[in-house]
Amino acid sequence: MWIQLLIFAIGLALLVYGAESFVKGASTLAIRMGVSRLVIGMTLVGFGTSLPELSINLTAAINGRLDLAVGNVVGSNIANVGLILGVAALLTPLAIHIRLLKLEIPLLLLASAGLWLLGFNGTLGWIEGAMLLIGFIGLMMVIGYDSKTEPQLIEAELIQADSSTHPLTQDIFRILLGFVLLLAASQMMVGSAVELARAWGMTELMIGLTIVAIGTSLPELAASGMAAWRGDSDIAVGNVLGSCLFNILLVLGATAIIEPLPVAASLIWREIPLMFLFAVALYPLAFGDRRISRSGGVLLLCAYAAFLAWQVYLAG
Numbered sequence: 001m002w003i004q005l006l007i008f009a010i011g012l013a014l015l016v017y018g019a020e021s022f023v024k025g026a027s028t029l030a031i032r033m034g035v036s037r038l039v040i041g042m043t044l045v046g047f048g049t050s051l052p053e054l055s056i057n058l059t060a061a062i063n064g065r066l067d068l069a070v071g072n073v074v075g076s077n078i079a080n081v082g083l084i085l086g087v088a089a090l091l092t093p094l095a096i097h098i099r100l101l102k103l104e105i106p107l108l109l110l111a112s113a114g115l116w117l118l119g120f121n122g123t124l125g126w127i128e129g130a131m132l133l134i135g136f137i138g139l140m141m142v143i144g145y146d147s148k149t150e151p152q153l154i155e156a157e158l159i160q161a162d163s164s165t166h167p168l169t170q171d172i173f174r175i176l177l178g179f180v181l182l183l184a185a186s187q188m189m190v191g192s193a194v195e196l197a198r199a200w201g202m203t204e205l206m207i208g209l210t211i212v213a214i215g216t217s218l219p220e221l222a223a224s225g226m227a228a229w230r231g232d233s234d235i236a237v238g239n240v241l242g243s244c245l246f247n248i249l250l251v252l253g254a255t256a257i258i259e260p261l262p263v264a265a266s267l268i269w270r271e272i273p274l275m276f277l278f279a280v281a282l283y284p285l286a287f288g289d290r291r292i293s294r295s296g297g298v299l300l301l302c303a304y305a306a307f308l309a310w311q312v313y314l315a316g
Contacts (some may be wrong), residue, residue, distance in 0.1 A: 004192040011188030014074065014181045014214045016088025017050040019219055027169045032168065051182065052216035052244035057251050060208075061184035061259040065194060068122070070261050071208025072216060073252050074271045077112075077244045078209075079217040079280040082304025087221065088236045089266045089297025095233045096286040102144075104241040105282055111135065111248045112276040119263035120271070129256025136249035202315045205264055206288050209271060237292075244279070272274035274307065 045063065060069040088094055114135065118128040126155040139269050197207040220243050224236040255261060281303070292300075 001195065003132065003193045004199070007188050008192040008196065008211075008215070011185040011192065011273040012218070015052045015055070015189065015216070016186035016218055016222075018178045018181025018185055018300070019055075020178070020267055021174045022051060025174025025178060028171050028174075029077055030218050032171070040185070049250055050243050052219060053247050054251045054254065055182040055186040056189060056216055057191050057255040058258065059183075061255045061261070062260075063190060065190055065204055066259065066261050067203065067205040068190065068193060068208040068212065069255050070252070070267065071205040071228060071271075072212050073247045074267060074275050075209035075213025076217050076247055077275050078271070078278055079213050079304065080240045080244050080247075081282070082300050082307065083214070084224050085216060085237065085239055085282075085292065086297045086300035086304060088224045088233075088240075089292045089300065090294055091225065091228040092231060092233065093294060094228065094237055094297075096282070096290045096292065096311045097239060098290065100237060100241065101286070101290070104238065104245075107139065107142075108241055108244050109276065109295060110186065110278060112272070115248050115284060116268065116272045116276070120268060122263055122265070122268075124252065124255050124256040124263055125262040126260070129253045132249050132253030136246070136253055139245055139249060159172065200315065205266070206311055206315055210308060211217065241297060 055074055056071040059124065060066065060072070062212075115132075118124060118131065123271055124132075193207045193212050194204060196202075196211065197204050218242060224239050228236040251259070281300070282292070285292050285299070
């Protein structure tokens with residue numbers, strides 16, 4: 001068991017480093033090609049923090065570990081709100097921009113409800129996957145339209161200025177290195193997660209909802225935690241909401257296109273509604289001065305701890 005834990009930890013470290021390398025290379029390459037820095041920031045930041053979930057899910061689907069793939073996305077979204085926003089709010093109270101209340105959070109609730117409806121028959125097939133990907137394209141169109149009205153200050157916050165003084169081959173190397181690391185790390189994590197599930201008497205779905213979900217949410221934790229530490233609460237909250245939307249629409253959509261995904265009855269009646277409720281909770285927590293206070297962060301962390309305890313109880 002300890003060997004499998006070590007393999008999982010090494011795979012996780014490679015996964016995070018590979019995602020960072022891929023995004024850095026892709027973003028600077030896009031800048032060289034004349035793509036707007038703002039559009040890069042709003043898309044690649046969200047894509048980058050969802051890249052671990054995507055690589056894990058595609059690997060799991062190809063290897064036939066389908067329960068782990070679905071559990072990873074649902075568990076990651078619960079962790080994003082409960083764990084990551086909880087930690088960020090403890091670092092500094094998180095101001096909730098009115099746009100988040102009117103656009104991003106409703107979109108996340110809509111995507112979560114859509115996932116529940118699409119999976120109600122017990123399967124996410126290629127048709128449902130295509131519908132999720134169409135929703136992802138629509139999301140990108142909204143982001144592209146929104147980016148035209150965002151001020152330059154936010155653009156500067158979303159992506160660091162790049163002087164492009166390094167050679168083009170360095171960007172290409174970063175992309176290739178990130179891609180190779182993601183593939184290798186995903187294989188390591190999926191294999192070790194399956195062995196750990198067997199050793200602990202947990203199902204692959206439960207492992208996906210907990211251990212794998214927390215592991216693949218580390219990039220969001222790092223990004224939102226640092227943003228909150230700097231006082232950039234809009235970016236801290238926006239990163240989490242964007243990642244949740246990417247996970248449902250892109251990650252599950254792409255995975256279901258490759259291989260039909262079974263949606264367990266427990267997901268329909270427990271975890272997906274719980275994922276929806278975690279997102280809904282952002283409204284009362286931000287009620288009044290549109291701010292998630294430190295006490296609100298404690299509530300989110302307690303709710304997430306209760307979720308983990310519940311999963312352990314079910315496994316027992």
